Amino acid sequence: MRSDDFTALTAPLRALGGGRVWSLMVSLFGDLAQEEGRAIDGPVLSAMMSLLAVRPEAARVALHRLRNDGWIVSQKRGRISRHALSAQGLAESAAASPRIYARPEDRAEAWQLVLLADPVTEADEHARLAGFTPLLPRVYLGPEGAPVPDGALALPATAAPDWLKKEVRPAALDTAYADLHQTLAALSTALPADVAEIRPIERAVLRCLIVHNWRRLVLKHPMLPAPLVDPAWPGHLCHLEVVALLDRLPCPALTEITAELATA
C-alpha cells in the first residue's frame, strides 16, 4: 500500500489510546514471534515500529525496558541485533494467547452457577475462581467444568434468561468495546478487497494493532460461556470482527518480512 494510505488506514486504531510503546511491543512479539527460536531482526523491528508511528527513540526505550523486565532477550548476530521473547515472555504470552485468540465457537457450551459458603475477597476471587464472573456476593457464573472452590455448591446450566446475559457482561467496558467495534468495522470496510495489495509487514502491523487493542480489553475479564453471551453486547460484536480480520490478514512469516525489506 502507499505509505500515506497505510498511515490513514491505521490512524483510528492507533488513536484508540492503546497505552505504552512497550505494551504495543509485547503485542507485536506475542503475535509474530511466539515460538521458541523465533527472533525479530533489529531492522525489521524498526521498520514495523515506524509503520506503527513510534519514534525510534521511544522504540529503543521500550526495548530497553522489556529487556530489563526479562521479557525480551537481544543477541548480536554479525552487525545485526536479533530480539526474541525470553522464556518468561514466551510463557506469559502463551498463557494469554488462548484468551486473546479464542474464537466465538471456543466458548463453553454449558455453564455453572457457583454459590460460596462465605463472601470472599477480590484476591481470593482471582485465586480460587479463575474463569468465573461475579454476579452477587457469593454467587459466580462460569464455564462448565471450571474448577470450583472446595465446599461450594455448583449448579450446572445450559440456557440463561436475557436479563442475566445483560447483567453478567463487564458493563464497565461497554464504551471501550463499542469504540473498538466501530473502529474495527470501519477498518474492515476500508481494507483493500484484494489482500495481496497489503504487504507482509503491513499485515504484521495491522494484526499487531488489532490484537493489541483487543487484548487490552479482553484480558480484563473472563471469557463467558456461550449461553451467557448477549448477541448484541459490543464485546461480542468486537470478538466477531477481530476474528474475521485476523482471518483475512494471516500472520506473515518473519522470513517473508525480512526478504521483503532486503529487496526494498
Add this chain to the structure above:
Amino acid sequence: MRSDDFTALTAPLRALGGGRVWSLMVSLFGDLAQEEGRAIDGPVLSAMMSLLAVRPEAARVALHRLRNDGWIVSQKRGRISRHALSAQGLAESAAASPRIYARPEDRAEAWQLVLLADPVTEADEHARLAGFTPLLPRVYLGPEGAPVPDGALALPATAAPDWLKKEVRPAALDTAYADLHQTLAALSTALPADVAEIRPIERAVLRCLIVHNWRRLVLKHPMLPAPLVDPAWPGHLCHLEVVALLDRLPCPALTEITAELATA
C-alpha cells in the same frame, strides 16, 4: 389415666406458651373435626377444654370469637349445642393440613435454586415465591417443580453442601424448635407403654397440644426439600417426634368420645 397424671403429663406442652385459647380451639377442630358434617357436641368440647386446663369462661369467649370470625358455626340440636368448622374454617384448615401433617418422607426429593432478575418486596415474595426460602437477595431455594416467577432462572439440584443446609433453616425458630423437641421427647418417654391406658378424649387432647405447638412453628416457614434438611436441625428432630407421637396416638372418632362421656 388418673386426672392428676394427665395434668402432669400435659403441663410442659401447655407451658410452651401456645398463644390464645381460640387458636388452641382452631387446632382442636382442625385435628378432630376436619371433615364436612363433623361436629363437636358442647359437652364434649367443654370436657376437652377442661382437660386442656382452659377455664369455661375463656372457652366461651374463644368460641364466640371464632363464630364471629366465621370460622365456626354452632347449631342447637335439642338441648345440646353442636359446633363445627364453617366452610371457611374447613377450607383454611384443609389448606394448612398438608404442611402440618406432612411426614418427613413427603419432602421433595429434589430442589431448585431460583435467581430473580430484580430484588422483590416481602409481599411479592409471598405472592410469587410460595414454598421458597429466601437465601440471598434475589436468590431463593425451593422444592423441584414449585412454580417459578416468569423470567426467573431456575436451576435444578439434588444434593446440597452441609453449610447450605445450616444456612437455609429458619434460624429464628431454633430455640422454639429445640424447646418443643425437648418437650415432645419427654412426653414420648412419659406416655404409658400401653396406649390403651389413654382414654379417647385424652388422646384427642394430647394430639391437640402436639398439633397446636407444632403448627405454630411449622406454618411460619415453607417445607424444605429433603436434600436441604440438616439432620441435626431441631426443626427436623421435632418433625420426627411429632410424626411418631401422632402415629402412637391415633385420632379418636368423635362418637368414641361422646360414648365415653355418656357412660362416665
